[in-house]
Amino acid sequence: MKKLFVFLCVVVGVGILIGIKKSNSASALEVNAAEVSVQEIESSILASGNVIYYKEVSIRSEVTGRVLDVFVEEGDEVKKGDILAKLDDTSFKARVERMVSDINLQNIELRKREEEFERAKQQLERQKKLQSKGLSSVDAIDELETSLTIAKLEIESTQASIVGKQALLDEARQELAKTVFTSPIDGLVVDVGVKVGETVVAGTTNIIGSELMLVSDPSSMKVNLRVDEADIANVRLGQRVNVYAAADQDKKILGTVSKLGVRASSANANANSGLVVMIKVDLEGDTSHLRSGMSCRAEIVKQQIGTAKVVPISALNLASNDVPYIWVIEEGKASRQEVELGLATDTEQQILAGLETGQEVIIGPSRTTALLKEGMAVQAMQVESQG
Template identity: 40%
Template sequence: MKKAIIVILAIAVFAGILISKRITGEGNTVKVEVAHPTTGKISDSILASGNLVFNTQVQLRSEVTGRVAQVLVEEGQTVKKGQILMKLDTKAFEADVERSDAVVKASKIAVSRAEVTLKNLEIQLERKKKMFETGLTDAETYDNLKNQRDLARIDIKSAKAQLEQSKASLSIAKDRLSKSVFRSPMTGLLASVDIKEGETVIAGTTNIVGSDLMLIADPSAILAELRVDETDIASIKLDQKTDIFAAAYPNKPFTGKVINIGTSAKVQQGSNGLSFKVKVLLDQTKRHLYAGMSCRAEISTSTSDHVVKLPIEAIHQQDDDYYVWLVDSDNKVTKQTVTVGIASDIEQAINSGLSTKDTVVIGPARPVSKLKDGDTITPEQTTAKEEKGNAV
């Protein structure tokens, strides 16, 4: 009897613990965010990333190898066409000119010497000819002299050719000397100066690119060079409106238009995907932009005005149908099939199935994924999402 009471008591305590620990969930109602569809403009867009570059830019490289003696400009400085930017140490180039000049002079002397020799031989030959005709000398002596005269004529030609060659060498040396001074090829901004005094610049050859010295650019027009995935390239057309988000202004896009679409796909760095280079010319802006900045872009491929739209996370897909969770006045949810239109990366246009008076579940994703028809929810009204500004 006593044991039976203990057993009953133990079972009661066990049941009591289990009842007290029973997991009920959060009152069987799920807290979700709800919102009303809004009307407005929506753009179907393609996303791409890339970098900003100047529309017109010249990369200055050296044609000669030498040590930098002077850099006369600084990065960010505005320069005029013809302005001296930097100089190489000219000692070696000047010595080369002097040497070539000396060779030219020596060649001229050699020509003069050959001419004198020829003249002397011609006089001797005239004399020998008369002696040969009178029989005072033999034919062999006369012929030898004639031969020497012919050789002297050839020597003159050779000396003259040598002179031309040395003149050409002098010209090259002078050209190299002149190329040791670097002048700006255009009026513009020095976007980068990659060389310092004392450094050695290397001339470019067939297989080796010469040292990058400076980048001179026209800062009045900036391009975004975008890498567009090969799957999206068919939708890109010239003159399409594009919003460019530079890393320095992540919330204020710049506007621009597509001006060039690459014709060959290139392998993207760090992946196996292929992409095309698309150039977008940015509209004039007062905000500072610099070449090399990374940027992302939304290229508008189509735009609809005054459409009913929802945040994209409110739309769910089942097989080929799209649906939203509609909230009624009793906070019960029902599945509402909708037809969708174009979409941006944050919004989706609703062509039919909803009006702006309806209330729709937006998120969060986990509780929403568990919703069933007829579930009661605790709605939390979302604040209207800030419209994306197009500040220029």
């Protein structure tokens, strides 16, 4: 009987302890927490932009004609000099042949004029000999000299005509050559904007010629970034940049600033939008997953610290007297700890003094942290490990 009584007392005691523990747990404020860690931290400028091929050539038509053949497709690799497309060259060849024929006729005419000149020259010499013997008149000599001058002028006129027609022939041959489109660089065909049978138009002063295709050098890939005018003073050549493409936002691509814009422009078509300055960034490492035109975000590194004590930025609070503080969990209770701040990023805050590595700090949720008071019981539902 005595043993049974002792056993019941033990059971009741354990139940009371469990109840007290559950009661304390139920009254504790549930929070999210993170550990104070030591890691590398960077202060950076945020920017957005697009991936581009820096070396990119638009193939445009300089003559008007119908597309006869297209030899490449989008994505094809080409070498400098490879034929990309051809126009129907029938009329261009006919013009060349016509000009060649005209020049041949003019050469025949030139030989005729030269023979006439020589004949007139010989007649003049004979008349001069006769005149010396008193057998020819002065008028006959004058007439022959006039004929000789006219023959010489006709030769010069024919020669000038041949030069003009030769220039037209050279122009016709150049236009014939322009019916064949070749790649000006080793690269990749990134766009084909023409089909067989379509008519392309030559460029003029007021009209841009038809674009047939776009050839780019993939090894010349860069990033165009839009930097807010308020931040551009902190950007310099050679500065390190972390680029994150929209295609893979978790993969960091290293780069360096290679060119700074010289003027500011509107961020978009809205006249009231802020001004931005364009910069170019050279990329390093593997960029095979990138495509020209892709959007990206970037962090332009201003300052870097290799071993910094950090907490999530969401852990930071500001008192009414502008003194920063952080809620720390100590033995299941919230404790307000004033801190000295260092470098900050969009996600992390460096702590210079006030916290120790490994301490648990409260990071949210915000609707819950607003209720915190010194010594209040808290329970960490989720603990994030930094670094």
